[in-house]
Amino acid sequence: xxxxxxxxxxxxxxxxxxxxxxxxxxxxxxxxxxxxxxxxxxxxxxxxxxxxxxxxxxxxxxxxxxxxxxxxxxxxxxxxxxxxxxxxxxxxxxxxxxxxxxxxxxxxxxxxxxxxxxxxxxxxxxxxxxxxxxxxxxxxxxxxxxxxxxxxxxxxxxxxxxxxxxxxxxxxxxxxxxxxxxxxxxxxxxxxxxxxxxxxxxxxxxxxxxxxxxxxxxxxxxxxxxxxxxxxxxxxxxxxxxxxxxxxxxxxxxxxxxxxxxxxxxxxxxxxxxxxxxxxxxxxxxxxxxxxxxxxxxxxxxxxxxxxxxxxxxxxxxxxxxxxxxxxxxxxxxxxxx
Amino acid sequence: xxxxxxxxxxxxxxxxxxxxxxxxxxxxxxxxxxxxxxxxxxxxxxxxxxxxxxxxxxxxxxxxxxxxxxxxxxxxxxxxxxxxxxxxxxxxxxxxxxxxxxxxxxxxxxxxxxxxxxxxxxxxxxxxxxxxxxxxxxxxxxxxxxxxxxxxxxxxxxxxxxxxxxxxxxxxxxxxxxxxxxxxxxxxxxxxxxxxxxxxxxxxxxxxxxxxxxxxxxxxxxxxxxxxxxxxxxxxxxxxxxxxxxxxxxxxxxxxxxxxxxxxxxxxxxxxxxxxxxxxxxxxxxxxxxxxxxxxxxxxxxxxxxxxxxxxxxxxxxxxxxxxxxxxxxxxxxxxxx
Numbered sequence: 001x002x003x004x005x006x007x008x009x010x011x012x013x014x015x016x017x018x019x020x021x022x023x024x025x026x027x028x029x030x031x032x033x034x035x036x037x038x039x040x041x042x043x044x045x046x047x048x049x050x051x052x053x054x055x056x057x058x059x060x061x062x063x064x065x066x067x068x069x070x071x072x073x074x075x076x077x078x079x080x081x082x083x084x085x086x087x088x089x090x091x092x093x094x095x096x097x098x099x100x101x102x103x104x105x106x107x108x109x110x111x112x113x114x115x116x117x118x119x120x121x122x123x124x125x126x127x128x129x130x131x132x133x134x135x136x137x138x139x140x141x142x143x144x145x146x147x148x149x150x151x152x153x154x155x156x157x158x159x160x161x162x163x164x165x166x167x168x169x170x171x172x173x174x175x176x177x178x179x180x181x182x183x184x185x186x187x188x189x190x191x192x193x194x195x196x197x198x199x200x201x202x203x204x205x206x207x208x209x210x211x212x213x214x215x216x217x218x219x220x221x222x223x224x225x226x227x228x229x230x231x232x233x234x235x236x237x238x239x240x241x242x243x244x245x246x247x248x249x250x251x252x253x254x255x256x257x258x259x260x261x262x263x264x265x266x267x268x269x270x271x272x273x274x275x276x277x278x279x280x281x282x283x284x285x286x287x288x289x290x291x292x293x294x295x296x297x298x299x300x301x302x303x304x305x306x307x308x309x310x311x312x313x314x315x316x317x318x319x320x321x322x323x324x325x326x327x328x329x330x331x332x333x334x335x336x337x338x
Numbered sequence: 339x340x341x342x343x344x345x346x347x348x349x350x351x352x353x354x355x356x357x358x359x360x361x362x363x364x365x366x367x368x369x370x371x372x373x374x375x376x377x378x379x380x381x382x383x384x385x386x387x388x389x390x391x392x393x394x395x396x397x398x399x400x401x402x403x404x405x406x407x408x409x410x411x412x413x414x415x416x417x418x419x420x421x422x423x424x425x426x427x428x429x430x431x432x433x434x435x436x437x438x439x440x441x442x443x444x445x446x447x448x449x450x451x452x453x454x455x456x457x458x459x460x461x462x463x464x465x466x467x468x469x470x471x472x473x474x475x476x477x478x479x480x481x482x483x484x485x486x487x488x489x490x491x492x493x494x495x496x497x498x499x500x501x502x503x504x505x506x507x508x509x510x511x512x513x514x515x516x517x518x519x520x521x522x523x524x525x526x527x528x529x530x531x532x533x534x535x536x537x538x539x540x541x542x543x544x545x546x547x548x549x550x551x552x553x554x555x556x557x558x559x560x561x562x563x564x565x566x567x568x569x570x571x572x573x574x575x576x577x578x579x580x581x582x583x584x585x586x587x588x589x590x591x592x593x594x595x596x597x598x599x600x601x602x603x604x605x606x607x608x609x610x611x612x613x614x615x616x617x618x619x620x621x622x623x624x625x626x627x628x629x630x631x632x633x634x635x636x637x638x639x640x641x642x643x644x645x646x647x648x649x650x651x652x653x654x655x656x657x658x659x660x661x662x663x664x665x666x667x668x669x670x671x672x673x674x675x676x
Contacts, residue, residue, distance in 0.1 A: 011521070147646040151489035151595035153543045153584065157521050164521050175513055182589035183349070183495050183502050184660070186631030203588055204628045205491045207595070207640050207654040218606065218642045240646045244595040244654060246491065249587050250541055251520035257489035257545070257582040257595075261646070268556065290542045293524030302545050304556045308485040308578045308599070309647070316545040316582060322522070 001026055001338070004063045004087065006055055006078060007070030008032035008043055011161050012092055015327035016067050021046065023331060026338065033058060035074070060085035065337060067330045068092060083120030088337060090122050090330045094221075097123040097229060104232045106133040107332030108279040114336050122333055127325025128152055128222060128245065128254050129229040134280035135300045135317055136260065140234055142274055143311065144263030147240035150226060153248045153255040154209050155289060158321050159196040166194040167249055170202035179203065201249050209245035220245055253289025254325060255318040261309035268303045271313055275300060280324065292318040296328055339364055339676070342401045342425065344393055344416060345408030346370035346381055349499050350430055353665035354405050359384065361669060364676065371396060371416075372408070398423035403675060405668045406430060421458030426675060428460050428668045432559075435461040435567060442570045444471040445670030446617040452674050460671055465663025466490055466560065466583065467567040469592050472618035473638045473655055478572055480612055481649065482601030485578035488564060491586045491593040492547050493627060496659050497534040504532040505587055508540035517541065539587050547583035558583055591627020592663060593656040599647035606641045609651055613638060618662065630656040634666055 003020065007013045009032075020027060030045050032052045039054035055070065055078050066082045068075055069092040079089045079096065096102040096119075103113035104123045114122050125133070136145060156163040174182070174189055181188035182203055191200045199206050210222035227241035275281050280297050287299035298319040306312025319325060341358065345351045347370075358365060368383050370390045377392035393408065393416050404420045406413055407430040417427045417434065434440040434457075441451035442461045452460050463471070474483060494501040512520070512527060519526035520541055529538045537544050548560035565579035613619050618635050625637035636657040644650025657663060 015522075149487045149597045149644075149646055149652075151582075153491070153586070164518060168517050171509060171517060172513060175510060179509060179589065180502060180506050182628070182631065184353075184590065184632055186591060186628035186633075191628055198624060199626055200628060204626050205586055205588060205593055205656075206624065206626060207593070208624045218640070223642075242597050242642070242644045242646045242650070242652050244489075244597075244640065244652055246595065246654070248491070248543055250543060251517065252522065253524060255543055255545070257584065259487045259580050259582075286536060286544065286546045288524075288537055288542050288544060290520070290524035290529055290538060293520065294522055295524075302556070302582065304561075304580070306487075306580045308487055308580045312580070314487075314580050314582055316584070318543075320524075 002029040002062055002064045003027050004031045004033060004066040006033040006066055006068040008052055009034050009038045009041065010069055011157060011322055012069040012326040015322045016069065016330060017043070017045065019323065019327050019331045025331060025334065031063065060087060063087040065090065065334050067334060069326065079121050088122065089120055090124060090333045092124045092326050092330060094126065094225070096121050097125065104229060105333055106130060106233055107329055107336065109133045109137045110233055110235070111336055114333055124326065124330050125229045125233060126225040127158055127321035128154060128256065129226050129233070130325045130329060131254050131298050131317055131319035132256055132258065133233050134278060134298050135275060137234060138274045138278045139260065139266065139271055140236065143266035145234065145236060145239060145260060146263055147261040147309065148230065149259045150241065150243040151257045152245045153250065154245060155250040155252045155254055155321055156201060156247065157252045158254065163196040164251060166196045167201050167251065170194070170200060174202050197247055201247060203249060206247040207244060209247050250289045252293040252320060252322055253318050254321040255287070255289050255316065257316050259306050259309065259312055259314045262311040265311050266313060268305055268313065271303055287316055287318040289318045292320045295320055296324055298324065340367040340400055340402045341365050342369045342371060342404040344371040344404055344406040346390055347372050347376045347379065348407055349495060349660055350407040350664040353660045354407065354668060355381070355383065357661065357665050357669045363669060363672065369401065398425060401425040403428065403672050405672060407664065417459050426460065427458055428462060428671045430462045430664050430668060432464065432563070434459050435463065442567060443671055444468060444571055445667055445674065447471045447475045448571055448573070449674055452671055462664065462668050463567045463571060464563040465496055465659035466492060466592050466594065467564050467571070468663045468667060469636050469655060469657035470594055470596065471571050472616060472636050473613060474598065475572060476612045476616045477598065477600070477604060477609055478574065481604035483572065483574060483577060483598060484601055485599040485647065486568065487597045488579065488581040489595045490581070490583045491588065491627070492583060493588040493590045493592055493659055494539060494585065495590045496592065501534040502589060504534045505539050505589065508532070508538060512540050535585055539585060541587060544585040545582060547585050588627045590631040590658060590660055591656050592659040593625070593627050593654065595654050597644050597647065597650055597652045600649040603649050604651060606643055606651065609641055625654055625656040627656045630658050633658055634662055636662065
């Protein structure tokens with residue numbers, strides 16, 4: 001297979017390159033693409049050093065599969081050009097996810113959808129949605145999913161390398177400023193927001209992930225994505241979703257606290273039995289983002305019967321937002337074409 | 339008023355001493371009590387230094403009001419002795435909260451309950467429950483609260499000074515160990531649990547706060563407290579509560595993401611109008627624990643209409659778990675007797 005990695009020098013690009021090698025994807029030829037800023041730099045592929053090409057001006061002919069992770073505005077321009085050159089484009093950005101002519105695929109959940117791609121583009125879901133899909137699909141098949149109440153605990157790496165730097169820098173500053181004083185004074189040191197998040201993220205939680213949607217619902221873009229992407233991937237057009245997306249001071253690993261309602265009874269024991277052998281899922285009595293970081297599956301546990309909704313279950317899950325949440329799923333989709 | 343502070347040298351004891359002074363509570367005479375370990379040490383009251391007495395052996399006569407924060411097992415022994423000596427006992431521990439002969443009081447919400455105290459003891463709610471009560475009460479009066487789905491973001495100071503030290507120590511260790519590596523490897527440095535929490539809390543979230551209840555429901559003690567204490571304080575015996583209690587790497591300030599269902603319609607605008615002048619509540623478009631730390635009110639915002647439950651609203655709130663969550667409410671109850 002002749003592979004292109006677009007956005008090769010970013011966080012997700014780095015994870016895509018590592019995972020292609022780890023999973024021994026049969027790469028016959030590989031090309032790296034990036035912005036004009038990163039063009040000309042080199043990145044490794046095994047023993048070789050590959051030069052990064054400028055995706056704005058490159059000739060894309062001869063590529064079988066392009067794994068893209070270069071942001072939505074870049075993707076709107078570059079993805080159609082790649083598809084026109086004959087590549088199957090697997091895109092990580094939000095640009096194409098809700099396009100009815102673009103399948104939105106989680107490899108374990110709806111691989112069949114990848115076969116219909118009128119635009120030559122397949123979209124990778126948002127990392128928060130992704131974490132939940134391998135867990136919810138088997139439960140939906142068994143009991144008919146009706147609604148989700150979700151509160152998230154999202155890592156800073158979801159905002160890219162600069163999000164990681166922002167948290168790391170604030171943590172380092174706080175050590176210099178005596179973090180113990182935060183016990184009695186939230187404003188013991190600067191609460192100034194950085195560039196990535198709407199407030200200081202070190203030793204804090206920020207209940208606003210992404211910008212606000214201007215539709216009178218007071219939701220953020222992240223909260224809407226969870227609803228619309230879950231409906232499309234699970235093929236439940238009337239799935240009801242209340243999501244509250246919250247950034248927490250964690251480097252990698254998104255977590256979700258979910259109370260789900262089903263059409264038919266589903267016991268804690270039956271749910272756990274269904275998930276014991278589910279692909280991409282590992283049961284654990286206390287899933288954490290640090291457990292999930294660097295690993296493939298969604299760790300899920302804390303199953304409890306809900307008393308607020310009929311046939312309801314509460315659960316908690318953690319997943320690596322850079323791997324399965326982005327890079328791994330893209331590579332798994334590429335594996336569908338082997 | 340002749341005041342006793344029991345557990346005077348603890349985190350909450352320190353906050354009680356500070357808040358009595360801040361609010362100019364009319365203290366005629368003050369005594370400090372503690373364990374045999376802290377007995378004999380001195381702590382300030384204004385310009386004076388007060389010697390800490392051993393609560394196990396002290397003579398409690400002549401005390402009007404005792405503000406206790408010394409843990410449940412100590413309280414079971416000491417609170418009845420204090421009450422027998424004629425003091426009104428305001429206790430912060432979990433020992434008496436569910437006792438039908440002990441009122442459970444949030445000063446702004448159910449002050450009337452403090453008038454009936456057959457045992458001479460008034461209980462202060464758990465700090466997580468406390469945060470939500472001043473917000474939920476006016477909404478309940480207006481629209482009839484039926485159910486709550488709650489996910490929490492709880493600070494380490496809820497586990498006492500040693501919880502604060504555990505997070506601070508792990509953060510300091512992680513700086514030495516290059517925290518940026520956590521972006522790709524959750525296990526980049528030790529994930530060993532400390533003494534207070536069931537896993538490493540720095541740069542992590544732990545979806546298990548408190549011990550598990552052995553009743554086949556797979557809940558923690560914290561999750562049960564939210565249900566039972568909310569029912570008692572709001573006087574809604576059949577209130578349905580699904581709670582998931584999660585510890586986050588925040589020093590002080592508990593936050594709650596809540597989706598509430600009501601009997602009657604309640605719009606986002608009406609809910610916000612009801613809370614604009616509610617005691618102990620401040621509206622904010624992005625409440626955070628660092629905003630709440632060191633402050634009295636519960637900051638609440640992110641109101642959205644729920645689509646999963648009838649007449650539902652989602653919201654997010656943050657409150658200082660040491661102040662209103664413990665010390666301030668105890669002092670406010672003491673103020674009811676002026």
